[in-house]
Amino acid sequence: MARFDPKAAEELARLAAALADLRRRQGLSQAEAGAAVGMTSQAWGLYEAGRRPGLFRPDVQARLTGALDLTPEDLRLALARVGGEPDRAPATGGVEAQGRTFTAAAPPTLxxxxxxxxxxxxxxxxxxxxxxxxGRWPRRDQGCVVETADGRLMVRLYDGADADVVRLRGGAGLTEVETLRRADLRGVHAVVARIDP
Incomplete structure (x- = not known):
């Protein structure tokens, strides 16, 4: 079995840490993330531990980030957050492929x-x-912040929407669906992380 050179091993460790950061920000366990792509929590954990060199492959990155309802570009942004950004000027016009690496646009405003x-x-x-x-629309059963036309903010679980209404629910034990007219809303924004004290 071929061994990694130290630089490749270091790059893999940073990429693995970025994947773990994304999963935690999405509020998922390794088991939940693995189940979304048909693998065990142990298999997912091997990627996060940097013990699977396949993490460099674009198709693997797309598969793993897709399980988190994200994209490989989000993985690149997370890589910059955890200290893996190469020394180069930031991009101004989006994402540009450069072999295995990406130069990312400015991170989204959270x-x-x-x-x-x-x-x-x-x-x-x-x-x-x-x-x-x-600006990021939530997926079903994901937390969301709803901004009403009068400026109030409400936090709910997203249930669904159609052309005229948005359907929301409360948390565990709160099963009643609340329906709001789209005309009465400024926006529905996906909750992406819980900040623990």
Missing amino acids: RRLQLDDDRLAPWAVSGVVIEYAP
Whole structure:
């Protein structure tokens, strides 16, 4: 079996740490992330531990980030966050392929909000700070921040939407679906992380 040179091993470790960072920010366990792509939590853990060199392959990156409802570009942004950004000027026009690496556009603007109720329980309860991405639409059963036309912010679980309405639910034990007219909303934004104290 061929051995990695130290530089490749270091690059793999940074890429693995970025994958772990993305998973945690999405609020998923290794088992949940692995199940989304048909692998065990142990198999997913090998990628996060840097013990699978396949993590360099674009198809593997697409598969793993897809399980997190993200893209390989998000992995590149996470790589920059965990200290793996190569020494070069930042890109100004998007993402440009350069072999195995990507030069990323500016990271998305994230906002924080402290919860004042338990509507995202058991994932997050009153007093916990969440991070949300303005402009990123949530997937079903994902937490979201709803901005109403009058400027109020509500935190709910996204249930679905059609052309006229958005359907939301509370957290565990709260099964009633709340329907809001799209005309009464400024935006629906996906919750992407829980900031633990």
